[in-house]
Amino acid sequence: MAHLQRHMVVTRRKVRAGQYLYRNGQPFRALHFVHAGFLKTCELSEDGREQVTGFRMHGDLLGVESIGLGAHTCDAVVLDDAEIWELPYPLVLDALQRIPELQVRLAAALAEEIRRDRVWMLVIGTLPAEQRVAAFLLDLASRLARLGFSARHFILRMGRADIASFLALKHETVSRALSHLEKLEYISVLRREVRLLDIPKLRACVGTPCTLQ
Amino acid sequence: MAHLQRHMVVTRRKVRAGQYLYRNGQPFRALHFVHAGFLKTCELSEDGREQVTGFRMHGDLLGVESIGLGAHTCDAVVLDDAEIWELPYPLVLDALQRIPELQVRLAAALAEEIRRDRVWMLVIGTLPAEQRVAAFLLDLASRLARLGFSARHFILRMGRADIASFLALKHETVSRALSHLEKLEYISVLRREVRLLDIPKLRACVGTPCTLQ
DNA sequence: CGAGTAGTTGATGTTAGTCAATTGACGTGG
DNA sequence: CCACGTCAATTGACTAACATCAACTACTCG
Numbered sequence: 001m002a003h004l005q006r007h008m009v010v011t012r013r014k015v016r017a018g019q020y021l022y023r024n025g026q027p028f029r030a031l032h033f034v035h036a037g038f039l040k041t042c043e044l045s046e047d048g049r050e051q052v053t054g055f056r057m058h059g060d061l062l063g064v065e066s067i068g069l070g071a072h073t074c075d076a077v078v079l080d081d082a083e084i085w086e087l088p089y090p091l092v093l094d095a096l097q098r099i100p101e102l103q104v105r106l107a108a109a110l111a112e113e114i115r116r117d118r119v120w121m122l123v124i125g126t127l128p129a130e131q132r133v134a135a136f137l138l139d140l141a142s143r144l145a146r147l148g149f150s151a152r153h154f155i156l157r158m159g160r161a162d163i164a165s166f167l168a169l170k171h172e173t174v175s176r177a178l179s180h181l182e183k184l185e186y187i188s189v190l191r192r193e194v195r196l197l198d199i200p201k202l203r204a205c206v207g208t209p210c211t212l213q
Numbered sequence: 214m215a216h217l218q219r220h221m222v223v224t225r226r227k228v229r230a231g232q233y234l235y236r237n238g239q240p241f242r243a244l245h246f247v248h249a250g251f252l253k254t255c256e257l258s259e260d261g262r263e264q265v266t267g268f269r270m271h272g273d274l275l276g277v278e279s280i281g282l283g284a285h286t287c288d289a290v291v292l293d294d295a296e297i298w299e300l301p302y303p304l305v306l307d308a309l310q311r312i313p314e315l316q317v318r319l320a321a322a323l324a325e326e327i328r329r330d331r332v333w334m335l336v337i338g339t340l341p342a343e344q345r346v347a348a349f350l351l352d353l354a355s356r357l358a359r360l361g362f363s364a365r366h367f368i369l370r371m372g373r374a375d376i377a378s379f380l381a382l383k384h385e386t387v388s389r390a391l392s393h394l395e396k397l398e399y400i401s402v403l404r405r406e407v408r409l410l411d412i413p414k415l416r417a418c419v420g421t422p423c424t425l426q
Numbered sequence: 427c428g429a430g431t432a433g434t435t436g437a438t439g440t441t442a443g444t445c446a447a448t449t450g451a452c453g454t455g456g
Numbered sequence: 457c458c459a460c461g462t463c464a465a466t467t468g469a470c471t472a473a474c475a476t477c478a479a480c481t482a483c484t485c486g
Contacts, residue, residue, distance in 0.1 A: 043335040047420035051335040065328050068321025073328055096316055103309055103316050108281025110323035115278050115286055117330045122256040122264040124337065125381040129442065160465065168338040168381070170443055175466055191451080191465070207260035342474070373433065383475055388434055404433070404483080 003105055004061070005033045007095045010085040021062065021076035021084060028072050030086045032062040037082025038157035040166075042075040052165040053117070055079075055140075055158060058147055064110055080157045124168045127206065132167040133177040135206040137187065141196055152199070156192040216318055217274070218246045220308045223298040234275065234289035234297060241285050243299045245275040250295025251370035253379075255288040265378040266330070268292075268353075268371060271360055277323055293370045337381045340419065345380040346390040348419040350400065354409055365412070369405040 010033070015021055021032060024044050039056045053074065056062055062084075066072045096103050123135045145151035156163075160171040167174065181187045186202050188195040196202060223246070228234055234245060237257050252269045266287065269275055275297075279285045309316050336348045358364035369376075373384040380387065394400045399415050401408040409415060 043331045045335055045339070045420055049335065049339040049420065051331075051338040053331045053334055065324050065331065067324035068317070069324075074331065093317070097313060100310060104281070104306070106320060107323060110320060110327065111278050111280035111282075114323065114326050114330065117327065117334070118256045118264075118266045118278065118287065121266055121330070121334065121337075121381075122258055122262065124334075125264040125378065126258070126262040159463095165338065168334075171465080172444085172467085173442055176442090179466075207258055207262065372431095384433080385435085385476080386474060389474095392434075 004031065004087050004092060004095060004102060005085050007099055007102060008087060008091045010087055013084045013086055015078045015082045015084055017078055017081050019078050021078055021082070022072045023075050024072055026072050028063065028066040028069055028089065030088045031064060031092055032076070033085040033087060034058055034060045034062060035083040035085050037078060037084075038080035039082060040077050040079055040158060040162055042077060042165075043073075044075065050165065052162050055162075055166070057143065061109055064113060067110075079162075120166075123206075129167075129169050129173050130177040130180060131206050132169065133163070133174055134181060134186070134202045136163060136167060137181075137194065137196060138199070138202055138206065141199075152196045154194055156194060217244065217300050217305060217308060217315060218298050220312055220315060221300060221304045223300055226297045226299055228291045228295045228297055230291055230294050232291050234291055234295070235285045236288050237285055239285050241276065241279040241282055241302065243301045244277060244305055245289070246298040246300060247271055247273045247275060248296040248298050250291060250297075251293035252295060253290050253292055253371060253375055255290060255378075256286075257288065263378065265375050268375075268379070270356065274322055277326060280323075292375075333379075336419075342380075342382050342386050343390040343393060344419050345382065346376070346387055347394060347399070347415045349376060349380060350394075350407065350409060351412070351415055351419065354412075364409065366406075366408045369407060 021039060034056050036058055041053045043051045043053050062076050123132055141151040144154055160174045164171040164174045178189045182189050186198045188197060234252060247269050249271055254266045256264045256266050275289050336345055354364040357367050373387045377384040377387045391402045395402050399411045401410060
């Protein structure tokens with residue numbers, strides 16, 4: 001998080017589920033701070049292929065990937081009614097001038113984004129389907145925990161198809177992986193309601209020492 | 214490219230093939246501008262899995278993913294003898310203060326990195342093996358072309374295993390894909406020497422209109 | 427020259443994808 | 457309120473793509 005929203009006047013914008021916050025090709029005029037709600041970002045190809053590249057929630061900054069360009073290069077789709085704080089890009093540039101510390105914070109936020117993406121490349125490149133799904137659940141859980149929500153019990157805001165796209169799988173495969181993790185009693189899952197029953201075992205299966213909980 | 218190296222004293226460093234430029238966990242002290250040579254970056258997991266996240270050549274800036282941290286979070290391995298210009302991070306911060314334009318350039322360079330990574334997520338998430346390999350060759354070709362080298366004829370600086378890791382495949386699959394593209398007469402390949410014989414057809418098979426050449 | 431490494435290719439195995447049927451939730455309008 | 461249509465999710469049967477294992481070749485470098 002870049003703390004940018006503390007140093008300028010922001011426009012608060014409510015966006016309903018199903019709406020686009022911005023779309024590929026639209027002019028890039030602002031960064032967007034997610035104050036509430038839930039979104040996904042999608043990369044698009046010329047021939048209509050689509051890849052979910054991430055899920056965003058409170059505290060996340062959207063649109064940074066378009067810095068230096070005139071237009072957005074991906075879609076941001078609201079999955080759960082959101083309140084977005086718009087940080088007009090000219091004001092951002094202003095603030096960066098006035099408060100030198102912000103420069104470093106912004107660069108750090110961008111760098112963190114790169115690191116996050118690369119960790120997912122590692123997950124997708126080296127783990128089989130079920131373990132990717134486990135990694136996804138653990139990531140979601142730890143992000144929710146950082147916001148003060150329960151890490152053990154939560155509602156998925158996205159459909160199986162979105163999870164599948166993000167993990168480079170098909171939705172049937174995600175569904176089977178969830179069912180199997182349930183049979184192992186690592187989780188319980190009913191439609192979009194998820195409970196993590198055995199976090200250490202989940203973490204073991206994605207090859208990381210248990211730090212969450 | 215961030216033009217940073219034009220605004221400060223840089224240390225020039227020769228690094229031989231096989232050496233690490235930096236390793237996961239080492240203190241982060243500088244950004245690295247690739248003046249010559251060829252490198253790969255690798256993301257590592259706690260349990261020893263490894264993922265190649267990119268290949269770098271002249272004009273690329275390395276280490277940006279560690280901005281905001283005290284230590285590097287990945288490995289940078291030299292594949293072909295390199296000359297690296299070190300930009301000590303304190304001097305970078307200095308320059309950002311002195312030359313406000315650089316802030317924007319650095320942020321833009323970081324944003325470009327994010328966009329690049331996301332395009333590869335799209336490739337890996339939506340294209341089958343052979344088309345990933347075609348996309349890889351076309352990307353390499355266009356980067357070489359931008360540097361004034363031939364886009365139609367070049368030497369791969371990395372092994373099949375590195376290409377495979379980058380594309381989330383196995384090295385045998387890459388080998389077969391290359392052989393098949395050769396049988397189709399889209400390319401010719403002998404060990405590491407590659408010729409692109411039919412760029413439009415290669416581009417068609419990755420689903421992008423033909424812009425290269 | 428000989429060992430070691432990188433690449434290719436073939437045979438076989440496994441995982442995830444495809445296709446299809448079914449169930450359950452939700453929303454609308456009769 | 458219930459019937460209906462729609463959409464999301466699950467599950468099964470089958471298939472295809474890629475991985476695995478193994479043999480072999482050809483460079484590379486002491």
